[in-house]
Amino acid sequence: xxxxxxxxxxxxxxxxxxxxxxxxxxxxxxxxxxxxxxxxxxxxxxxxxxxxxxxxxxxxxxxxxxxxxxxxxxxxxxxxxxxxx
Numbered sequence: 001x002x003x004x005x006x007x008x009x010x011x012x013x014x015x016x017x018x019x020x021x022x023x024x025x026x027x028x029x030x031x032x033x034x035x036x037x038x039x040x041x042x043x044x045x046x047x048x049x050x051x052x053x054x055x056x057x058x059x060x061x062x063x064x065x066x067x068x069x070x071x072x073x074x075x076x077x078x079x080x081x082x083x084x085x
Contacts (some may be wrong), residue, residue: 017077020070020073020074020077021074023070024070024074027063027066027067027070031059031063034059034063035056035059035060037055038052038055038056
């Protein structure tokens with residue numbers, strides 16, 4: 001009979017490190033899509049201009065905040081692994 005295979009186990013911290021790296025790689029793509037969303041809005045010309053500007057600045061602020069949080073987390077990961085600055 002064949003041996004039973006051990007289930008694949010990933011340490012919790014290495015799993016979080018990989019997901020943080022994935023999130024950092026995905027952030028520019030999601031940001032681009034979020035910033036392009038007002039182009040798809042239809043309707044009258046002047047009606048959605050103010051809403052669109054508020055939306056764009058809101059997305060911009062959220063992207064900055066998320067990038068800051070990811071940078072902190074990635075810096076902690078580098079320090080834990082002993083990577084040089």
